[in-house]
Amino acid sequence: MxxxxxxxxxxxxxxxxxxxxxxxxxxxxxxxxxEVNRLGERTSRSIGEIVRANVLTRFNAILGGLFALVLVTGSFADGLFGIVLVVNSAIGIVQEYLAKRKLDRLALLNAPxxxxxxxxxxxxxxxxxxxxxxxxxxxxxxxxxxxxxxxxxxxxxxxxxxxxxxxxxxxxxxxxxxxxxxxxxxxxxxxxxxxxxxxxxxxxIASDARKFTRTHSEIQESINTLLTYITWVIVAALPIAIWSQWRTVGDQGWREVVIRSAAGVVGLVPEGLVLLTSVAFLLSAVQLTRRNVLVQQLPAVEGLARVDVVCLDKTGTLTAGEIAYEDAHLLDGQDVDEIRCALGALADDPNANGTLTAVAAAVGSPGWQRTQTIPFNSARKWSGACFAERSTWVLGAPEVLLAADPQPSPPEVIDAIRAQVAEMAASGRRVVLLARSDEHLTDATLPADLTPAALVTLTEQVRPDAKETLAYFAAQDVAIKVVSGDNPVTVAAVARTVGLEVGEPVDARTLPDDPDVLRQVLATHTVFGRVTPEQKRAFVHALQADGHVVAMTGDGVNDALALKDADIGVAMGNGAQATKAVAELVLLDGRFSHLPDVIAEGRRVIGNVERVANLFVAKNAMSLVAILAAAVITVPFPFLPRHLTLVSAVTIGIPAFFLALGPNRRRYLPGFLGRILRFAVPSGAVAGLAVIASYLWAGRGYGVPSEEFAGRCTVDASARTVADVACWQPGSGATITLLTVFFWILVVLARPFRPWKAALVAAMVGLAVTAFVWPVAARFFNLDAPLPLLWQSLAVGAVGAGLVEAIYRLSPSVRNAHHLRD
The missing domain is CATH 2.70.150.10 (Calcium-transporting ATPase, cytoplasmic transduction domain A)
Known part of the structure; x- marks a missing residue:
């Protein structure tokens, strides 16, 4: 065919x-x-691609150009941001390379x-x-x-x-x-x-159905949108910065114009944001490998944290996936020895399914000669075989075999068998019907003279961690839908043993194909039995149409289509190759209890990247406001590049690295980008205005008179140092103010506070103080702050910090996002 x-x-x-x-x-x-079955597909980027991705970026190009210009001026201290640029790229390359090695090895070990x-x-x-x-x-x-x-x-x-x-x-x-x-x-x-x-x-073929569909990532989409905005801001702000600084410090020479303009533009570049986002994803994937979870697409870590409905099968998730033969309950006076031999003969099949495998482990083979086999399939829900000089035997779902038409058994007998099946299934047993026929099977059609012979019961072992795992989902407001091919009553009985609020189980054969009806049924019921592979897929689509983010777990081939269409597909490590091929996550040891670990990692990534992004965007907003304000009131840009390098390092760069990798159990809330813009932009604007106010106030009583500024506060062409320490004071005051405001932004974003966060902030404050009090560092960063200037700069910073706190408290969405953090 x-x-x-x-x-x-x-x-x-x-x-x-x-x-x-x-x-x-x-x-x-x-x-x-x-002539080998290889396509050159890789589980990760090549080393060359890793280097290019971390080095050849738009912001590296901007910073690299500014770095070269600053070096031309001879002010090497102001080119310190170039070293940070190189270090950031190097960290990104090394981290991704180490993660690549780990993931490649794991993917190889779990290759089909x-x-x-x-x-x-x-x-x-x-x-x-x-x-x-x-x-x-x-x-x-x-x-x-x-x-x-x-x-x-x-x-x-x-x-x-x-x-x-x-x-x-x-x-x-x-x-x-x-x-x-x-x-x-x-x-x-x-x-x-x-x-x-x-x-x-x-x-x-162009539309290869086995290829992965890229997992949706709100973080990556939001960061990309943010970077696009920032790029246009830089394009617009660069000429403004150059023009305003030419007007204010142009008489001091082109070097001063370049340095002051570069300081403003450097503040607009979120140089570490993409790096820390990528590192957070990669390290989460590596961390999960230690818990036997293979992440086949990095955004899947974040995706599972956004999930609000988990569809799971009973077998392999709630239960261990291994069934054991319990007993055969004879019907209509059947001979016990013949029934046992018939079961053994059916189970003596090299391609036996799980039910026959369990029977084979308990019942020996009688050595009957098999003449025809109809293998089990999840759509038919039965298997059968013919044997030389013996009856044809069929084993399958009771409701399917009992519904065969015509049915030789009287209706009252059929009803009695159905009642017996219901009673057994209600206790959590798996029940299959053994039936016999004198007809020879020629195709996958039930014979007309099918006669029930015995009800075979099997038991499943409930996973010891299933109850705890489901309780975790309930506490996190994640709905559970049990979708199984087994009898709905049996599925419900197992679900009750693990603490699920089952309600009325649904026989999926009674459900229509109408998506709207499916949405209503899925909204009000938890357990579904006799679900076909096509219905599992339809369930996923119906839940998605209702606005849910759906995770689907499975291990069988019949789960593959539903896994592929779900927002996040989770395959069991002992599952079929076809199932693992389409899943975003593979639980290598088949333990459903790993899913809370994955959700926790996803929430950590989402929450921590949001913190980090707020820090970087606040700095960008501060620089933009300072550039525009300096242009409007015609004053020099308050900082040298070295000042912003110091502020960025102690309030953003170093803290962001630790915050991005620290614990965070905050629940997922939609609106990632909106929350960032609502808090970071006004907070950054406050910082920018505070900086300008502090700079102007400091200029009234500190530094040198404006008429002497051009002659005394220029860059010495030979020594490359500032000629008069007094010239440093207004910029030092602005730096103190900026540090104060940004340390408070850091405190707000680090909430709720923990000892390690307090130690981190204290260490960063200590580094900032050292830069002012250690003579070598103070001279390197051009810092000088007499005590009165220190107090007035701190006062302006305190006002800015108070406004930042007000912004935080007046933003319910931002405050709520912090409420359930670690």
Whole structure:
């Protein structure tokens, strides 16, 4: 069977259809020719890309140009921001490289594998090591790694939704063409790989359904928007700064104009914002790997923190995913030995599903000769087999088998069996029906003479951490929707044992396809049973249409489509390859209890990046206001670049690094960018106005008279030092004021305070004081503040700090965002 509109699969030469597969020499020959199943896809950027991404940025270009201009003036101290620029880029490169190594190694360890026959033996190799003409063995749950033609098929059914959009499984027999990008939902088979890597059909089509859709990141979108705004502000402010400084200090020479203009523009550049945002994402991903969580897309860490609905399956999440055979309850006087043999014969299947595997562990095989197999599939919800000189036996969901039409058993018998099933399921057991028939199965159609023979009960082990995990979600206002293919009563019983408010469980077969009706049902119910793969996907869409951010967990092939369409897909590490391929997060040890860790990491990233962004944007707003005010009142820009380097280091750069990586349990609140602008812009404007006021006030009583300024306060061309210490005083006063206001902004953003934050702020204040009192540092930074100037500058700063506090208290959204922080 071929996919409509696709090119034919290349036929194999007869020599390559031998059952022992390729030899090692033939594999090596194909590897040397490049006929390997690799696309060159990487889990992270190359080293060259990392360097370019951290060095060749628009703001590095602006700062680099200003750095070169300042160096031309000979004032090397004012070029200190250039060293910060280099250090920032270096930190970003090193951090991303270390994270890349860690994530690449982990991705390699968890890479998908494929069974191939080589030298007559079945071997498991990385899917990327499959070569052209390899003999590939497929089993239930596998993803087809290449294109080829089936040489053997035992009830093989493929989910071809990635290629055709049709979610119904498609049966394939010997001679049929199969394509990469599909997955095995039932049966087994073998085929030769005729097209691999870039030549495989799924890799040639433009809309490859297996490729990741980029996870939405509010942080990244907001930061990019912010950087766009700031770029235009710089473009507009640069000529204003140059023009105003030429008017005010132009008589002192071009060097003074360049230095003062550079100081204003440097303050407009958020040089560390992108770095710290990237580092926060990367380190979160690395931190989660230590908890056995593989992050396949970095923004997924943030995305899970925004989730308000988690859809999960019962099996593998609430329960351990392993079921155990309990008992067979005979119906209508069936023979116990025959029933036990029939169960053993059905379970003696190399492609047994979980139910048959549990039966096989408890019931031995009678050695019956199997003549036909209909493998289990999640859409049919039953499997069956025919045996030589014996009855046909079918095992499946009671409600499906009992609904077979015509039904030879009397209605009252069927009703009694249904009541018995309901009673067993209510206790949390999994119940399947064993039925017999005298007809021979020829296709996946239930025989007309199907007769119930026994009810088989199995038990599941509830995960010991499930109750605690669900309690965490409830405390965080995250809704839980249990969507399972099992009996809804059984699912509800398990859900109750882990503390969920179940209400009335819903049989998904009774639900219509209308999305609006689904939205209403999902809003009022928690547990859904007998959910098909298509319905899981529809549930995700309905919840998203209702404005929810949805996470979907799963481990089976039937979960893959829902995982792909959910905002965040979470796959279990022991799940099917097709499921892990589309998930943003993989729980490597299959423990659902890791999700709170991921949410905590996401919240830490969101909250801390917001803090950091506020600091940088406040500095940008301060510089813009100071530039415009200096231009309007025709005064020199209050600072030299070295002053802003000092202020940025102790109030923004160093604290931001620690705050970005510190703990933060604040719940997610939408409106990331809006909150930043509502607090940082007015706070920065207050700082800018306070700086200008302090500079003007200091200029009235400190420094040198304006008529002497040009002659005494110029840069000495030979010594490159300021000629008179008195010239430093107005700028020193403005620096003190700016430090005071920005330290208070830091205090506000660090709330609620913890001892480590208090120690951080105290250390930064100590560094700032050292710059004033240590003679070497004071001379380097051109700082001199007599005691009266110190007190008046602190007074202006205190007024500015008070206004910042008022802005914070008058902004409910900003204050509420701080309320639930660490």
């Amino acid at each position: 071929t996919t409509p509109g696709t090119p034919p699969v290349t036929a194999h030469p007869p020599a390559l259809t031998r059952p022992e597969g390729l030899t090692s020499a033939e594999v090596a020959e194909r590897v040397s020719r490049g 594998t494929t069974r191939v026959v080589r030298d007559g033996e079945v071997r498991v190799v990385p899917t990327t090591d499959v070569v052209r003409d390899d003999l590939i063995e497929l089993r239930t749950g596998d993803e087809v790694p290449a294109d080829g033609t089936l040489l053997a098929s035992a009830g093989l059914e493929l989910n071809e939704a990635n290629l055709t959009g049709e979610s119904d499984p498609v049966a394939h027999d010997v001679g049929d063409d199969i394509r990469s990008g599909t997955s095995v939902v039932a049966g087994s088979g073998r085929f030769h790989a005729s097209q691999v890597g870039a030549d495989a059909y799924v890799n040639r």
